[in-house]
Amino acid sequence: VDGIVVGISPAGSEKEHVEYYKLPLDYQNLIIYTGFGYSGRNLLLTRSADAVVVxxxxMGTINEFTIAFEDKKPIxxxxxEWGTDELLKEIIQKSHRAEEMKDKIIFSADPKELISKVVELIKKEKGR
Incomplete structure (x- = not known):
């Protein structure tokens, strides 16, 4: 697949990105330096995405998930074995939007299958 990789950094500059946050510059064609810290970066990152994969x-992953969940994005x-999936299942089950979101959340142990199904959801939402 052709494309570009855009990184959204919590830092306000490249120097802060590398020195304070200890984040890499590799594997990104473009980095947007927000200066908003992780919580502000998570909001921008999630809101600008068509879907979120967890x-x-x-904690930051949970934050990104909850933003996507509240924004009704495909997830x-x-x-x-890491347990994040079990925690998220519990959050979903106890939420007030569990029924509404049931067709927008996909669980899979196979990364390729997961991405394929998420792409299908995005296409469906965009009417493609």
Whole structure:
């Protein structure tokens, strides 16, 4: 697949990105330096995406998931031994939007299958 990789950084500059946040410059064609810290970056990142894919993660991953969930975006969740998927299942089950979001959330242990199904959801939402 052809395309470009755009990174959205919590830092306000390349120097802060590397020195303070200890984030890489590799593997990105363009980096947007937000200066908003992680919580502001997570909001911009999630709101600018057509869908969100979640793997193993910590608090920032949960934050990105909840933004996508509240914005009713398609969400792919990679299942595995890390436990993030189980935590997210519990959050979804206890939410007030579980029924509304049931067709927009995909769980899979196979990364290729997960991405394929998320792309299908995006195409369906965009009428393609």
């Amino acid at each position: 793997g193993c993660g910590r 792919g969740i990679l299942t595995g």
